[in-house]
Amino acid sequence: MARRTKEQAAETREQLLDAAERVFHAKGVSRATLDDIARDAGLTRGAVYWHFDNKTAIFTAMCDRVSLPMQAMLDAQVADPGPDPLGQLTRDGARILCLVANDSRTTRVFEIILFKTELCEVVAEVMAEEAERAARCRRQLSTVLQAAQRLGQIPAHVNCDLAAFALNSYLIGCIREWLELREFNLADQAEWLMQTFYAGLQHAPPPPAKVE
């Protein structure tokens, strides 16, 4: 095959990742063949092995294309909680839900991660990364919730670590169930869904014991 220029090669890489999204989504990650991906991109496995070590490398690269921007968004939120942390969290949560609902790449990759990926010992590195990422996310959420608590937006007796867990669970759960359902416009209801959850935090009963 003819050698392409650097830019053409980079474009080939993107096309392979696009193809991986489609194939992973259609067949599931483990049933997807490197040949499937190559063919979908109009290439051969030679191109795949040139740009990536193996299927796992493709998978992580594909995830990074959507997760890195979202992580940056949360980082900014933590860096400056602002005068209304709870309201800002509401809007950020709603914004994430809207992204899932409206950006097709985000939709597809979330569907792949939530429904078409088997985490097991074989992909231990990926699991460890994911666990670290999730833990960091919870810590950040807890930090923002504590800021809200200091401003009196949340009762003092609320355990912010547990509340962060609940918030994170709620968001993931809403994304997961909506992706499975698709019967209403998530973007329209995103604000209400988030506001209802925070109303619960504001009127939460006292905790039975400390978390952890």
Next chain:
Amino acid sequence: MARRTKEQAAETREQLLDAAERVFHAKGVSRATLDDIARDAGLTRGAVYWHFDNKTAIFTAMCDRVSLPMQAMLDAQVADPGPDPLGQLTRDGARILCLVANDSRTTRVFEIILFKTELCEVVAEVMAEEAERAARCRRQLSTVLQAAQRLGQIPAHVNCDLAAFALNSYLIGCIREWLELREFNLADQAEWLMQTFYAGLQHAPPPPAKVE
């Protein structure tokens, strides 16, 4: 191999399902081999193919062992909402969380379903069943929430279909995230988690539009 009695054969079947739980959990459903399952049970693939048509049949049988009892529990709740539907829903939700936290078989199978199974066109029958089951669950939750609404436990402006979606999402999300985290005693916090969510429903803002 020697022929076994009917009871012995039924026990063999159970052992195969136990083995399937372990192997699916360890390797993921699609990476799990029928030979893996047979060996784990101390048998051969001959036994597997005698009791089940293929891997999909084993998977559904394994799921049924835990999902059927839980579905029966929800059915009973719908048949008689009682004088305090919201309180009863709180206790039922907490009970499910406790089951996930304390019953090892429930824990394992939920982990398999949530983290170690790839839903795709290849297993379309399983997906269709699951979608129907989930839809039925949401309808039942909505029914109970409407009963609570008639009793004044939830504001009249709340869309019960959307609230059922939120509740279901919250439960699944909590189960999923706790299974991934495992850093606190879920059974201890189950009541607080559910009560906090229902506090949100009771203080929910008016909806922006109709769901669906």
Next chain:
DNA sequence: TTAGATACATACACGTATGTTTGTAAACAC
């Protein structure tokens, strides 16, 4: 202008999962 590196395509060797078929010893019907 040419030597080497690049960006793939093609071909091969290997392991391995699957479905099926055949074998077989014990249980059960009679």
Next chain:
DNA sequence: GTGTTTACAAACATACGTGTATGTATCTAA
């Protein structure tokens, strides 16, 4: 007690995915 069916084990044929090795045409740098 004999024949048949049951509940598996063992062996076989087939297919398929992976990794790697090799081929090659083009780009690029000197």
